Amino acid sequence: MFPARFPIAAASLIVTLTACSAPGQQSGKQAVATGPIKVANINAQSGQLSSLGKWENKGVKLAVDEANKAGGVNGRQIQLDLFDDQGDPTVGTNLARKIAGEGYVAMLGTAESAVTLAMAPILKDAGIPNITSGQSPKLAALKSPFLFLNAPTSVTYDETLAKYLVDGKGYKKIALISNNGTYGAGEHDAFLAALKSRNVTPIADEAVTPDQKDFSASLTAIRQKNPDVLFVGAEEVESGLIAKQARELGLKAVLAGGAPMGTDVYVTTAGADNAEGSVISSPYLSNDASQASKTFSASYQAAFGEAAELHGAKAYDGAKILIEALKQTKGAGGRPLADAIRAVKHDGLLGDFAYDGSGVGIHATQIGLIKAGKIVAESAG
Amino acid sequence: MQVFLQTLIGGVTFGAVYALVAMGFSIVYRTMGLVNFAHGNVVMIGAYAASNLYMFAKLPFPVAVAVAIAVTALIGLVIERVLRPLENKDFDLMLIGTIGFGTVLEAGAIRVFGATGHAVPSPVATAPLDVAGIKIPTYSLLVIAVAAAATVLLGLFLQRTKRGAAMQAVAMDHEAATAVGIHVGRSNAMAFAIGAGLAALAGGLIGPMLYVNPTMGGSLGIKGFAAAIFGGFGSMRGAIAGGMAFGLLDSFAAGHFQEYSELVTFLVFAAIVMVRPTGIFGETTVNRA
Known part of the structure; x- marks a missing residue:
């Protein structure tokens, strides 16, 4: 080891020394x-x-x-x-x-x-x-x-989602359930803004905590309003639990959300039957795209x-x-x-990355649907 | 009304699980005066053991849970054996020891099972019962029934059997118990094993309701611990009442206070404990620490 390494070390030392002595150079970086x-x-x-x-x-x-x-x-x-x-x-x-x-x-x-x-x-x-x-x-x-x-950012995810659900499918009775963590709150605000720009007011807007396990109270309140769509703003597991409990309570609304709902974790936590038909906004729908x-x-x-x-x-x-x-x-x-x-x-x-001044490089997502436990692309309306 | 009843059902189901976790905390505390901080992590190991045996070894769900109980009871025995030299010598070290075991169990689970975790399909795959518009998931009924049965069996064990009576005796006065020939170490070991077994039962039952992952023990442990204090730490009746109360409090707070539910739940908890420091069924038998 040593004999083989020594010349390299020596060479790099020399390079370093010469680099350091070069005039007008920042010595720190060259070193x-x-x-x-x-x-x-x-x-x-x-x-x-x-x-x-x-x-x-x-x-x-x-x-x-x-x-x-x-x-x-x-x-x-x-x-x-x-x-x-x-x-x-x-x-x-x-x-x-x-x-x-x-x-x-x-x-x-x-x-x-x-x-x-x-x-x-x-x-x-x-x-x-x-x-x-x-x-x-x-x-x-x-x-x-x-x-x-x-x-x-969530803004893009939820704008695409609102466009599909409201403009494309014509749904107007939309309920929201989201957690108050950084991700959930961001999703909530972004989706709400996308709805507002379409003059749609959600018929229910329930907040939960990121650690919550039982959603009976919120989901029953939502069920009474009989929404067409239930928007879920939460991470993978919580989204899955919400989907499972919503279906157990007989909530028939279309479930919609961001990237977490396009994962296996979501589908298995909810159960494939309960996750069926969920609408997902994601920039990466499948490995076969x-x-x-x-x-x-x-x-x-x-x-x-x-x-x-x-x-x-x-x-x-x-x-x-x-x-x-x-x-x-x-x-x-x-x-x-x-x-x-x-x-x-x-x-x-x-997608094609081109960064703007705010550090965002991608400005589009696609719509996918959960079918038989797998996410498939839907040509966005 | 519908919202109220539906919330009640959700609360009772989770309350039953919290009660099981709280009973595990209490049985160790009443016998040894020790809070087993690894208890939540033992719940997680139980959930992993039961779900792995059920999903991958294809054992029937009850058998999988039974094996999980045996496995975790063994872990309980190991924890007690390691901590035994400290019994009645250095209480703080014992407490820290249980925290250490908890960390080891969590890190071990990440190592063995991976960090991602898995969802467990419900073992009773039937549609929820519909009673006048109130949906009752069949699995919830199973959870409540099993928790109730476990509670009754444990009660019978503690009151009707010689070993159970011996554990009660150690809980009341371990020196007097030693004097009449009761092996305190064995009694402690039994408490740890039963506590761990209860944890596995809770973990096994909650697996299909939640998502099994290495960190699931954290919040279950804290809520179970709070439930045990709420009911009166060390009291078995208290653990059940505390668990139920906590499950209901949690569910109703979620409905009324939305994202502040957790805050409200623990504020109410703090207020009640301030008014009644011994909890609902506070016993004076436990005074070892």
């Missing part, structure tokens, strides 16, 4: 320009939201492994390090300071809007670009030059032995964009990397 490029992936690996974090990490890891196998960035390998934020904003801010102090050029994650929101100011000050999987409109509202989303998604899902299956889904796909897109930008900056971080990410035009799994 690390030969080692691996350090990229942090921060996602929940434990706690309530760890399933999201695990999916995201797999998507990111797949993209980085592929890039490294293909020779890395300008001959340098990407070193991907995973940190567990436990889905907790406090842990997230600590990790943000940690990666800022340890020379990471970029951060991928987190899957939680609340955690990303907490980390954003620190990463902005440290000049570390962050591509997040969060989709709360609050992230875009920050307008941080260092924060990018790898998916549309395109040639790119087929290739992605095959590599994902081969690497991790499980089927790919939305979270892995969007994390993969985000990582691809970062790698592309790193190639542009030749591995340098800071503001040049953020600008390079904004300039990347990526034909990804979720």
Whole structure:
């Protein structure tokens, strides 16, 4: 080992020294320009939201492994390090300071809007670009030059959904049930705004907590209003429980919601019969949607032995964009990397990415329906 | 009226499960004066064991739950055995020990079963009963019936059998119990095993109602613990009453206070405990700590 490594170490030392002495150069950046490029992936690996974090990490890891196998960035390998934020904003801010102090050029994650929101100011000050999987409109509202989303915001999801349900299908009696967490509240506000712009007032608007298990009271109140559509703004498991209990209570309304309802977790929690016909707004409907998604899902299956889904796909897109930008900056971080990410035009799994000033790169979702436990594309009306 | 009755049914179903969890907390507390903070995590292990045996080993649901009870009872015995040297020596360390066991169980479950979890199909796949517009899920009836049966059996065990009486004796005065030849360690072990078994029963039953994942023990544990305090910590009757009260409180608060339901539930809980610190059926027998 040692004899083989020594010349490389010596060579890199020489390169480093010469780089340092070059006039007009920022010595700090050049000093690390030969080692691996350090990229942090921060996602929940434990706690309530760890399933999201695990999916995201797999998507990111797949993209980085592929890039490294293909020779890395300008001959340098990407070193991907995973940190567990436990889905907790406090842990997230600590990790943000940690990666800022340890020379990471970029951060991928987190899957939680609340955690990303907490980390954003620190990463902005440290000049570390962050591509997040969060989709709360609050992230875009920050307008941080260092924060990018790898998916549309709730506004896009719910605008597409309202267009399909109200304009396309002509439903007017719409009830809402959503939780008061960051995601649920974002969905609630976005869908309500989309309804308002169509002069539709919901006939019921029930709020629950993210941890609630029994929805009898809210759902019975909704049932009495006999809605055509029940909009659900909650994460995977809670959406599934709401769907199951709604059907058990004899609620016949069409169930509609965002990406969480397009997952297996939703369908199995609700039961396939109860989930049947659910309307979903999602930028990634299935692994068979395109040639790119087929290739992605095959590599994902081969690497991790499980089927790919939305979270892995969007994390993969985000990582691809970062790698592309790193190639542009030749591995340098800071503001040049953020600008390079904004300039990347990526034909990804979720659509064509073109970032605007608020860090949102995708502005469209599609409508899917749950049929026999599987999500199928519906040509949006 | 319809909303009221429907909320009542939802509340009673979850109340029955909270009661089982609360009984597990109480039986260990009354015998050893110890709060087993790993209890919620044992509920989770029970849910995993029962659902895995039911879904993947294709055992009939009752058999799967029975095996899960045996498995977790064994875990209960292990926890008690490890903590036994501390009994009557360092109480704080024992408490921290149970917290540690809880963390180990959760981390172990993530390691073994993965972080994602799984949904469990209902073992009674029939349409809900319709009584004058009130829908009663058949599985809810099963849960209530099983919880009631378990409660009766446990009551009979504690009052009618020699071992049960011995456990009562240890709960009342462990020194006197030792003096009349009762093995306190064995009695404690039994309490832990029964507590863990009850946890597995609760976990097994709640699996098809919720979603089985490594962190499900957290909120179930806290609500079960609160229910036990509510009813009078250490009292079996209290655990049942507390569990039911908590289930109902939770459900009705959800209807009336929407997103503030959790806050209201625990505010009411705090108010009642302030007025009556010993809970509904507070007993004076338990004073070991």
